[in-house]
Amino acid sequence: MPNRWPKALPTLTPEQERIREDFHKQWLQTLPRRFGLIEQFNQRYPLRTFTPGARTLEIGVGLGAHLQFEDLAQQEYVALDLRAELVQPIRAAHPAVRVLVGDCQTPLDLPTGYFDRVLAIHVLEHLPDLPQALEQVRRILKPEGVLTVVIPCEGGLAYTLARNLSARPLFERLYHQKYDWFVAAEHINLPDEIFAELRARFRITHQMFFPLFAPVVTLNLAIGLTLTPLPTARV
Numbered sequence: 001m002p003n004r005w006p007k008a009l010p011t012l013t014p015e016q017e018r019i020r021e022d023f024h025k026q027w028l029q030t031l032p033r034r035f036g037l038i039e040q041f042n043q044r045y046p047l048r049t050f051t052p053g054a055r056t057l058e059i060g061v062g063l064g065a066h067l068q069f070e071d072l073a074q075q076e077y078v079a080l081d082l083r084a085e086l087v088q089p090i091r092a093a094h095p096a097v098r099v100l101v102g103d104c105q106t107p108l109d110l111p112t113g114y115f116d117r118v119l120a121i122h123v124l125e126h127l128p129d130l131p132q133a134l135e136q137v138r139r140i141l142k143p144e145g146v147l148t149v150v151i152p153c154e155g156g157l158a159y160t161l162a163r164n165l166s167a168r169p170l171f172e173r174l175y176h177q178k179y180d181w182f183v184a185a186e187h188i189n190l191p192d193e194i195f196a197e198l199r200a201r202f203r204i205t206h207q208m209f210f211p212l213f214a215p216v217v218t219l220n221l222a223i224g225l226t227l228t229p230l231p232t233a234r235v
Helices: 014-034 036-049 065-069 084-093 130-140 157-165 167-175 180-186 191-199
Strands: 054-059 075-081 098-101 115-121 141-152 202-210 222-229
Touching (some): 014 065, 036 065, 036 115, 036 141, 036 202, 130 141, 141 191, 191 222
Parallel strands (some): 054 115, 075 098, 115 141
Antiparallel strands (some): 141 222, 202 222
């Protein structure tokens, strides 16, 4: 079977790129205000791996929504994102957080075996080179460290219905065009693909499906996973 990684992303026009960047900000601000239950799951599930004194890396930190849930005074916290304009306000709001701009799919200038925790909250579904990102995570985690992941149930009936009642009408009202091209450029990895790449490198120690808890993708909106690195990757 030919290697499907990295995936080829759709080519967007300059106007679509502008809309894409703008809607990222719009949605990150809208989600906690209007859809609080799923946002509480997104942000509270990773707290189960917190221990005082931990070294934590959050990849894809965005506007820093998760930071208000963490006890930043009792850990060393590093926040990484690809977009400098998104993370700049974090430096002023959270001076104790070390903020880095970079691509988690490329070699990170971070020491091997340094972190106790890595958090990826609604990030893995976006990555065209998911295997390389997970290799980087595995490298910088301590052997006994933990990776915490939250992903959407992309492609499932419940998630599609929720999208059609939330993000889609907001997008189409703001930009007067169809939402489908945006989804095709954003959520490029489905849950089964993400699970396969995770299991090749990590052991799942805990999982939680939201909101029904039954482990069926099509009936839920999001999945939380806690994982530990395998001694050797099965790739």
